[in-house]
Amino acid sequence: MTEGSVILEIKKLEKSFGGLKAVDRCSIEVKEGSITGLMGPNGAGKTTLFNLITGFYKSDKGEIWFHEEEITGLPVHKVVRKGIGRTFQIPRELREMTVLENLMLVPDNQKGEYIWNSLFRSRSVRAQERYIQDKALDVLEFLELIDLREEYAKNLSSGQKKLLELAKSLMAEPKLILLDEPGAGINPTLMKKLNRNIEQLRERGKTFFLIEHDMDLITYLCDTVIVMDRGRELVQGTPEEIKKDERVIEAYLGRA
């Protein structure tokens, strides 16, 4: 498998909610160009870790490094600009807006976001809009959502909404994409499509870090799997190694 440099490094990260230590001195590395899985029983701190990386939560202690640059404590929109995209566990689509509009919102620093430009410099705004629309259509074409481009986002099925989440994160041109349970609630056909998309995107140089419970999907996709338990990393290895590891079985099923 690809032996890349480290794209994301988490050093002894901590986050408490009241008395509960959701993430507890957690240290993790994600290699560039890999598809890394994150597993763990419910409440292990996986989604909290994602929220810390993407700036939705502020960590209490520890450091987050992205491309050899510290990003600890940056606000959400700055993390996005650094090149980390994310999808939500439960899709958050802009309901009364079309699929295309959902995507066209994402690119940063659009000239037309300044009302003055929109009113009086429509020529350059229009040129940029055309460019953004082409890009959005490309992404929709790639994810095979193109026929739904003029549909209200609220009318999509839950699986399509998951793809829309992925599409939105691609619009920001991220280097690293965090997927929170991409497989949950998706039918097998759509799942295969999603797997194919993720592999193709990896070939284009994207790195994936994904939370997943489905062992089949993990085995199929991931080069490396990290298992978390009680806010810390427990084991790291290939899917095959993880399956056999007793500590993992213990964490999921409890000690005998």
Place this chain on the structure above:
Amino acid sequence: MEFFVGILNYLVFFAITAGIYAILSLGLNIQWGYTGLFNIGIAGFFAVGAYTSALLCGPPPGPMDWRIIGGFQLPFVVGLLGAAAACGIIALLIGIPVLRLKEDYLAIATLGIAEVIRLILKNESWLTNSVWGLKHIPSPWQVPIQGKIFAFLKTHPLLPAWLQSFISNGYNWFFLALVLLTLGLIYWVSEKSIRSPWGRVLRAIREDEVVAGASGKNVFFFKMQSLVIGAMIMGIAGGFYAHYVKFIDANTFEPLYGTFLIWVMLIAGGSGNSKGAILGSFVIWGVWAGTDLITAYLALSGVRAASLRIIAIGIMLEVILLKRPQGMLGEEKRVSKMF
């Protein structure tokens, strides 16, 4: 023929009022229809616009007035710009503390501020002349236009009565043209901006603030722009109102006329659609004026008649919300289109 001219003259009067309401609805449409900002203090901005323009353009205090300032007799356009600026500043001051909070707080704040403004109008006599209100607010270019019309009628005494009646209403036609011109300009600004990326961000905030923020948009800044621009438009409507009716006092800006009716107009016409906001204003003002004729015909006492009209409008709102929640013209499916 005289009958028809009478109706026509009434229609002009009707269209001026409805047009002013349409400007207010367009302001609310930017705040609520596009951005989801729940402003229930429209009357406050309406009043500030009217008083600002009246004080800038009106006559200095007379011997019987309580107020000691105002009355700069500036041109009409300056009055409108001043009205817009005053409303924009007030919106900014409300927005700084409140727009970071959840949307409910904006509703409470705007309601409260509107009431405070009404009390200031009633009590701060040095500025607002309190309950005696502001009188003799000049209508723009009325003196020269009216003068020409009278001179013309004097030199042509043999014209039929209906034509004389038509011509003597000439100034109202002129005022209507001013209102419609302004309405058209605000419509253009509002359409062009909502279809642009700027409007797309506003609509994203309306749908889900967190998503807009996660896409790198400065949510607070965009909400502030929406609140301020909407309030400025309301201020312009206030200015037109003051210069048309020539006399304003605190009671003119009761929440019923100043806030509730405008909400009904926007929701009936189609929230999120500028054409809908305008259509709703004309239709609802038509219903409102129409019920006035009916209650007058039924010879009800003033209080009972007024209550009956409010009930009628309330029922109408309920029916619309149940049967056609998107309004007469709903939001278009694809709003962002610049090319």
